Amino acid sequence: MTRIPVRSAAGPYDIQIEKGLLSALGPSVRMICPSVSRIGLVSNPVVWGLYGDRLQSALEETGFRTVVALHPDGERFKTMESVMALLNTFLEARWERREPLLVVGGGVTGDMGGLAAALLLRGVPLIHMPTTVVAQVDSSIGGKTGVDHPLGKNLIGAFNPPRAILADPALLATLPLRERRAGLGEVLKYAFIGDPELLALLEERVEGLAGEKFDETLWEKVVSLCARDKARIVSEDERETGERMLLNFGHTFGHALEGALGYSGILHGEAVAVGMLSVAAIAEKATISAPGTFAFMKSLISRAGLPVAWPRAVSFSEIRPYLVRDKKTSGGQVALILPEAPGRVRILREYDSNLLPNGIFA
Ligand SMILES: NC(=O)c1ccc[n+]([C@@H]2O[C@H](COP(=O)([O-])OP(=O)(O)OC[C@H]3O[C@@H](n4cnc5c(N)ncnc54)[C@H](O)[C@@H]3O)[C@@H](O)[C@H]2O)c1
Numbered sequence: 001m002t003r004i005p006v007r008s009a010a011g012p013y014d015i016q017i018e019k020g021l022l023s024a025l026g027p028s029v030r031m032i033c034p035s036v037s038r039i040g041l042v043s044n045p046v047v048w049g050l051y052g053d054r055l056q057s058a059l060e061e062t063g064f065r066t067v068v069a070l071h072p073d074g075e076r077f078k079t080m081e082s083v084m085a086l087l088n089t090f091l092e093a094r095w096e097r098r099e100p101l102l103v104v105g106g107g108v109t110g111d112m113g114g115l116a117a118a119l120l121l122r123g124v125p126l127i128h129m130p131t132t133v134v135a136q137v138d139s140s141i142g143g144k145t146g147v148d149h150p151l152g153k154n155l156i157g158a159f160n161p162p163r164a165i166l167a168d169p170a171l172l173a174t175l176p177l178r179e180r181r182a183g184l185g186e187v188l189k190y191a192f193i194g195d196p197e198l199l200a201l202l203e204e205r206v207e208g209l210a211g212e213k214f215d216e217t218l219w220e221k222v223v224s225l226c227a228r229d230k231a232r233i234v235s236e237d238e239r240e241t242g243e244r245m246l247l248n249f250g251h252t253f254g255h256a257l258e259g260a261l262g263y264s265g266i267l268h269g270e271a272v273a274v275g276m277l278s279v280a281a282i283a284e285k286a287t288i289s290a291p292g293t294f295a296f297m298k299s300l301i302s303r304a305g306l307p308v309a310w311p312r313a314v315s316f317s318e319i320r321p322y323l324v325r326d327k328k329t330s331g332g333q334v335a336l337i338l339p340e341a342p343g344r345v346r347i348l349r350e351y352d353s354n355l356l357p358n359g360i361f362a
């Protein structure tokens with residue numbers, strides 16, 4: 001088992017990563033919450049259909065009773081209404097403040113379950129069990145929770161660091177291949193912003209991660225490296241005043257693209273892949289990056305089975321409003337996180353705004 005400590009203003013917690021962790025879930029939860037007899041399970045029907053029975057029996061074998069609350073599957077249900085429905089279930093079950101919620105699913109479930117845990121009785125203990133690549137390497141770590149609003153993604157939320165994160169990479173085997181590849185968008189992000197070990201591993205074996213056949217051991221290694229990166233960054237900068245910003249590499253253009261497409265037809269990790277190439281195109285045009293950086297990134301992203309062209313249907317004028325609306329905007333200009341070389345990035349806060357359209361690359 002890999003155990004990665006995370007520091008947080010709310011107290012330290014561990015990320016536990018091990019294939020097969022699901023079967024040993026009961027004792028792990030017992031260690032985290034020694035004196036409770038009831039656990040709330042938050043999930044969605046897809047994940048529950050795949051793992052609900054095993055989850056419940058693993059917990060019941062250890063003597064826990066469970067209360068299950070499922071939200072509908074999909075980003076379009078990442079709303080306050082869904083969170084309210086989750087809260088209703090636990091309030092009707094007369095929840096007590098020391099009784100934890102175990103949130104099992106992808107980033108949508110994690111963000112909503114995390115917010116529900118923050119709001120329920122002004123806060124109950126939260127344990128994440130992430131089941132997608134995005135959730136295991138990114139969204140479950142660092143305490144950000146939230147829901148979308150018609151005016152934009154993740155505009156409502158709270159910081160709510162968990163008591164623990166229990167990640168079982170074996171669960172990634174059932175992900176649709178497209179979802180698993182999209183997760184590689186976030187994995188590549190860590191490599192590009194500054195993880196030489198991960199970058200070397202991806203250069204050598206990215207096809208092994210993006211292929212039809214699921215390589216449990218390789219994925220366990222990759223999840224561990226990424227989780228270590230994110231844990232280090234959020235431990236240094238929980239509130240995103242400095243280094244945590246780097247995690248938005250590729251996200252400004254990625255989010256804008258998702259927005260312009262109405263959050264349909266493209267997965268987040270795919271949009272991030274295009275977004276990383278957008279900033280690489282800008283850096284290349286501005287001669288900020290070392291020669292060959294764009295080509296190197298494009299090749300690795302393509303080998304990961306991710307898109308490497310800007311969608312023809314979306315013009316710069318369509319994404320411009322989303323760039324301005326980006327949460328990282330201050331004083332009207334969005335900070336750009338640009339690659340200087342594979343594995344090294346730089347933040348540019350002031351620049352000629354004529355640079356931005358270069359992010360729409362061929
Ligand atoms: N809080 C953060 O710091 C943070 C960071 C990054 C992303 N996010 C959020 O995460 C969300 C995206 O997360 P996601 O990509 O995990 O999407 P998701 O939660 O929608 O999951 C993707 C799909 O996979 C299914 N699924 C989940 N686990 C599965 C499994 N093991 N086998 C088969 N199918 C499975 C889900 O039901 C869903 O249909 C976005 O809402 C984004 O805003 C949050």
Ligand SMILES: [Zn+2]
Nearest residue numbers: 186251268272
């Ligand atoms: Zn992301």
